[in-house]
Amino acid sequence: MSDPFDLFEDPEGAAPGGDNAPEFSVSEISGAVKRVIESGFARIRVRGEVSRVSRPRSGHVYFDLKDDRSVLAGVVWKGQAARLQTQPEEGLEVVATGRLTTFPGQSKYQMVIDSLAPAGVGALMAMLEKRRKVLEAEGLFAPDRKRPLPYLPGVIGVVTSPSGAVNRVIESGVARIRVRGEVSRVSRP
Numbered sequence: 001m002s003d004p005f006d007l008f009e010d011p012e013g014a015a016p017g018g019d020n021a022p023e024f025s026v027s028e029i030s031g032a033v034k035r036v037i038e039s040g041f042a043r044i045r046v047r048g049e050v051s052r053v054s055r056p057r058s059g060h061v062y063f064d065l066k067d068d069r070s071v072l073a074g075v076v077w078k079g080q081a082a083r084l085q086t087q088p089e090e091g092l093e094v095v096a097t098g099r100l101t102t103f104p105g106q107s108k109y110q111m112v113i114d115s116l117a118p119a120g121v122g123a124l125m126a127m128l129e130k131r132r133k134v135l136e137a138e139g140l141f142a143p144d145r146k147r148p149l150p151y152l153p154g155v156i157g158v159v160t161s162p163s164g165a166v167n168r169v170i171e172s173g174v175a176r177i178r179v180r181g182e183v184s185r186v187s188r189p
Contacts, residue, residue: 027105034102037109041100046072046111047119048096050088063088065096065111073110074098086116092127093119154181162187 024032048065055061059078064071074096076084086094098113118124135141156179160166174183 030102030105030107033107034104037100037102043097043099044111045095045097048072048094050090050092050094053088053090061088065094073108074113075110076113076116080114084116086118086127088116089127093123095119152180156181156183157186158183159186 046065048067051064051066051071053061053063059081061076061081063074065074066072074088076088086092088094094116095118096111096113097115097117098111100109101112102109118127139145156174158170160170170183
């Protein structure tokens, strides 16, 4: 048996190589992991299939992105949810852009999503077909709603800079073809 007062020998049952691994509190290690994840994955794009969509009254949108091997939790905060060009729908394959973050005080991470785009032409076509069916169900494609296009437009809208040379080109073109309708100009820098 070894001498209990020997300062250079590991005590019985100690891990090989000594017990000099750094010690952290749960909060310290949680904060360190958060910093590593958020700095290493500050701006990412992830392709996956949308599942488990939840829209609570808070206005946030929660859903999972999954592939054949893994699942990643995602959230779109209320302010961004209304601005999404593609809304998350069950089964839709998307490319999500955002950042990874961790839940405060828990050993979980999620993706905070800024934008969603359909992944591939097939997903886009499926989304367009779904929208077409909704509009058709509302009667917006009914024959009695259709109106013939006018031979000449009643109003022509022009958006241009106030000092651009294009103004003279537009004016000469309008005079040359003798526009009978109104020409509405909006100046933008």
